[in-house]
Amino acid sequence: MSSAEADGITATYEETDTERLLTVERDGRRAAIAQNVEGYAMLKVRDGGAAGDELERYYGFDMALDHVAELLGVAVHDLPVPEDAADMGM
Numbered sequence: 001m002s003s004a005e006a007d008g009i010t011a012t013y014e015e016t017d018t019e020r021l022l023t024v025e026r027d028g029r030r031a032a033i034a035q036n037v038e039g040y041a042m043l044k045v046r047d048g049g050a051a052g053d054e055l056e057r058y059y060g061f062d063m064a065l066d067h068v069a070e071l072l073g074v075a076v077h078d079l080p081v082p083e084d085a086a087d088m089g090m
Contacts, residue, residue, distance in 0.1 A: 004080035009072070013085040021050050022085045024068050031071040033064045035088050043089055047071060061089030 001014040009026045015037060022033040030049035035041055043064040046052040055071075058064040062076075069076040 002082040002084045004082045006080040007078055009074060009078060009080055011080045011082055011085070013082040019050075020085070020088060022081070022088065023049050024072060024079060025049075026072045026074060029072055031068040033061075033068060033085075033088065039087070045071075059089065064089070 001012065003010060003012040009024060011022060011024045013022050015021070018037055020035045020037060020039060024031055032046045032050045032052065034044045034046060034050065042057040042059055043061065044054050045056050045058065045064050045067045046054050056067060058067070065079055066076045069079055
């Protein structure tokens with residue numbers, strides 16, 4: 001597990017048995033980007049964190065980050081991304 005923080009936004013990257021997860025939190029609100037552990041499937045954006053409802057799927061990490069930023073009410077360039085998560089997406 002690794003994390004990054006900037007301007008009150010915390011991003012945590014972890015791997016489970018089935019998924020790579022990037023969970024981003026700001027002011028008690030959470031959103032997550034999930035990808036299969038092999039790292040080749042579409043990215044799933046979930047509201048409320050890793051166990052939340054899937055809202056959309058994306059091929060590109062940049063599009064998934066944009067959706068997360070929108071959910072949290074911040075600019076996408078304000079989102080910290082742990083180094084381990086930088087290669088997510090197809």
